[in-house]
Amino acid sequence: MSQPKTKKETEDLLELYRQMLLIRRFEEASAKAYSMGKIGGFCHLYIGQEAVGVGAISALEQKDYIVSTYRDHGHALARGLEPKALMAELFGKRTGIVHGNGGSMHFFDKNKNFMGGHGIVGGHISLAAGIAYASKYRGDGAVTLCFFGEGAANIGSFHEGMNLAAIWKLPLVMICENNHYAMGTPEYRALSVKDVSVRAAAYDIARDHIEGDEVRKVREHVRVAVERARRGEGPTLMEISTYRFRGHSMSDPAKYRTKEELEKYKQGDPLIKAEKDLLSAGWAQEELTKMDEIILKTVEESVDFAEKSEEPPLGWLYKHVYAENV
Amino acid sequence: MAVLTYREALNRAMTEEMEKDPNIFLMGEEVGHYEGAYKVSQGMLAKFGERRIIDTPISENGFAGVGIGAAMVGLRPIIEFMTWNFSLVAIDQIINSAAKMNYMSAGQFPIPIVFRGAGGAGGRLGAQHSQSFESWYAHIPGLKVLAPYTPSDAYGLLKTSIRDNNPTIFIESEVLYGSKGEVPEGEFSIPMGKSDIKREGTQLTIISWSRALMYVLPAAEKLAKEGISVEVLDLRSIRPLDEEGILASVRKTNRALIVEEGWNVAGFGAQVAYLIQKEAFDYLDSPVERITQEDVPMPYAANLEKSSLPSEEKIIKKVREMIK
Numbered sequence: 001m002s003q004p005k006t007k008k009e010t011e012d013l014l015e016l017y018r019q020m021l022l023i024r025r026f027e028e029a030s031a032k033a034y035s036m037g038k039i040g041g042f043c044h045l046y047i048g049q050e051a052v053g054v055g056a057i058s059a060l061e062q063k064d065y066i067v068s069t070y071r072d073h074g075h076a077l078a079r080g081l082e083p084k085a086l087m088a089e090l091f092g093k094r095t096g097i098v099h100g101n102g103g104s105m106h107f108f109d110k111n112k113n114f115m116g117g118h119g120i121v122g123g124h125i126s127l128a129a130g131i132a133y134a135s136k137y138r139g140d141g142a143v144t145l146c147f148f149g150e151g152a153a154n155i156g157s158f159h160e161g162m163n164l165a166a167i168w169k170l171p172l173v174m175i176c177e178n179n180h181y182a183m184g185t186p187e188y189r190a191l192s193v194k195d196v197s198v199r200a201a202a203y204d205i206a207r208d209h210i211e212g213d214e215v216r217k218v219r220e221h222v223r224v225a226v227e228r229a230r231r232g233e234g235p236t237l238m239e240i241s242t243y244r245f246r247g248h249s250m251s252d253p254a255k256y257r258t259k260e261e262l263e264k265y266k267q268g269d270p271l272i273k274a275e276k277d278l279l280s281a282g283w284a285q286e287e288l289t290k291m292d293e294i295i296l297k298t299v300e301e302s303v304d305f306a307e308k309s310e311e312p313p314l315g316w317l318y319k320h321v322y323a324e325n326v
Numbered sequence: 327m328a329v330l331t332y333r334e335a336l337n338r339a340m341t342e343e344m345e346k347d348p349n350i351f352l353m354g355e356e357v358g359h360y361e362g363a364y365k366v367s368q369g370m371l372a373k374f375g376e377r378r379i380i381d382t383p384i385s386e387n388g389f390a391g392v393g394i395g396a397a398m399v400g401l402r403p404i405i406e407f408m409t410w411n412f413s414l415v416a417i418d419q420i421i422n423s424a425a426k427m428n429y430m431s432a433g434q435f436p437i438p439i440v441f442r443g444a445g446g447a448g449g450r451l452g453a454q455h456s457q458s459f460e461s462w463y464a465h466i467p468g469l470k471v472l473a474p475y476t477p478s479d480a481y482g483l484l485k486t487s488i489r490d491n492n493p494t495i496f497i498e499s500e501v502l503y504g505s506k507g508e509v510p511e512g513e514f515s516i517p518m519g520k521s522d523i524k525r526e527g528t529q530l531t532i533i534s535w536s537r538a539l540m541y542v543l544p545a546a547e548k549l550a551k552e553g554i555s556v557e558v559l560d561l562r563s564i565r566p567l568d569e570e571g572i573l574a575s576v577r578k579t580n581r582a583l584i585v586e587e588g589w590n591v592a593g594f595g596a597q598v599a600y601l602i603q604k605e606a607f608d609y610l611d612s613p614v615e616r617i618t619q620e621d622v623p624m625p626y627a628a629n630l631e632k633s634s635l636p637s638e639e640k641i642i643k644k645v646r647e648m649i650k
Binding site for chain 2: 135
């Protein structure tokens with residue numbers, strides 16, 4: 001994608017860059033807090049993949065739905081979920097986005113149509129089809145965007161969800177964030193295809209494949225799929241190729257890949273690309289540095305907030321096991 | 327009072343609820359054009375159309391997930407499993423998504439869904455099509471589990487399940503679909519967690535549910551002729567469990583026998599037995615006993631199938647031993 005030309009385009013990229021930078025800084029802070037034992041369980045970082053989540057989600061309207069995976073921090077922040085509430089969730093506090101019931105893998109925000117944070121690889125794909133099904137049932141014009149990794153493209157739920165979405169022409173956009181490793185298994189040892197999106201042919205639906213290093217390019221492509229879904233022309237299967245700079249989770253030193261490989265991908269860091277484009281378009285480095293400082297402060301405040309928040313009261317243990325009947 | 331078959335009672339419950347609430351739809355294999363593999367949804371496609379009576383491909387994991395997703399945004403799906411045997415490929419969705427969504431989201435996403443279909447031991451259907459999963463689903467917090475025996479209970483409990491804001495596992499018995507019973511006229515519902523005394527007695531309580539009552543009730547009749555007075559408690563609702571009802575009956579009769587079609591090891595009856603020994607130990611005149619399916623996959627041969635299941639004879643023998 002070419003560099004931004006007009007002031008409007010530049011400001012647009014600046015906003016996308018801000019969102020990506022927020023994710024990066026938030027994740028760096030959570031990595032630190034994890035290392036200090038303040039965050040428990042699994043913690044799957046999104047560092048390196050920011051252009052996918054930010055680009056894709058910026059193609060949506062407020063009424064649209066997002067269904068995410070266990071690697072959901074980036075998607076949640078891109079959707080505008082409150083960093084404080086997310087960090088407090090990671091810390092397991094009552095002020096967390098789901099009051100400490102979910103943790104890293106289970107962010108939910110009904111007000112923002114952020115439909116989770118799901119921990120079973122690929123299990124959420126048919127849920128996304130169900131949300132899209134409800135939109136079609138009601139005719140509300142909303143589109144559901146579902147993220148998953150290439151590892152999920154081999155599970156039954158993926159194929160069943162795709163088939164149902166195809167036969168019912170559901171307003172669903174399926175985005176495979178191919179970061180090339182399903183935990184420690186490289187794609188060539190697990191996938192029968194080199195590009196997950198070619199599997200769209202098996203369901204006779206639209207497909208697309210792009211590199212996920214340029215945030216505006218991601219949005220442009222996702223927008224095409226979203227509009228197709230909104231017109232009632234059914235689902236799209238996209239593969240957006242990307243790379244995670246960290247291991248699968250905080251407990252993974254990622255010894256299954258070489259330093260050279262990592263360095264090669266770091267050259268394509270979506271933040272550096274966006275930064276370069278902004279600078280070439282005449283944006284001042286100081287402005288960007290100032291933005292970074294503001295974001296760092298926001299993240300620090302969220303850590304501080306999480307730290308100072310109380311744990312959920314023990315009386316909440318049984319709260320929400322069952323919904324009330326009203 | 328109208329006499330309805332079990333399947334007609336279920337059909338009436340769904341139809342009445344769907345007439346009232348446009349958010350309810352029925353989805354599953356053969357529920358529409360075929361009118362239900364067991365004809366439970368007969369006439370519903372003609373009445374409600376393809377938008378609300380939805381045939382699916384053979385794809386339980388997929389359409390269970392679709393139902394749960396739809397429920398996340400406020401629809402109220404009824405998902406039919408042709409049989410509960412096929413629910414096993416959807417069990418990830420039922421447990422990891424349906425049962426936990428409300429908890430994981432701190433109450434943001436209740437899942438008002440009914441999973442229903444034929445279950446239990448059937449007529450020589452062999453190991454993969456003839457088994458009971460009440461214990462499996464009852465194990466999971468977040469789910470409610472029901473297993474009605476009579477048409478009237480099937481009607482009243484299905485209504486309650488459809489109106490409930492939680493995922494409900496509604497296990498019908500494929501052997502009972504044609505059974506008839508009186509169903510009161512007019513609309514009614516039956517609360518969950520309330521057992522029903524199907525027969526009053528004084529000397530021993532048999533606790534059972536669903537098709538197993540087909541053996542229990544005639545056995546109780548025969549025992550009565552011998553002068554042994556058996557009370558028969560139909561749980562109807564496995565989770566929530568009517569603990570008070572069970573304990574009240576056992577405290578009255580001082581003996582308890584649990585009869586279930588599921589397997590013995592970690593079967594639901596073990597939970598009931600635990601409850602009784604814990605809360606009514608001082609009232610017991612004999613150990614709590616269980617009759618279950620034998621601990622084998624269901625055989626096909628008629629004699630072996632019969633011998634593996636609870637029966638009138640087994641029940642009568644066990645009760646005589648306990649009363650001695």
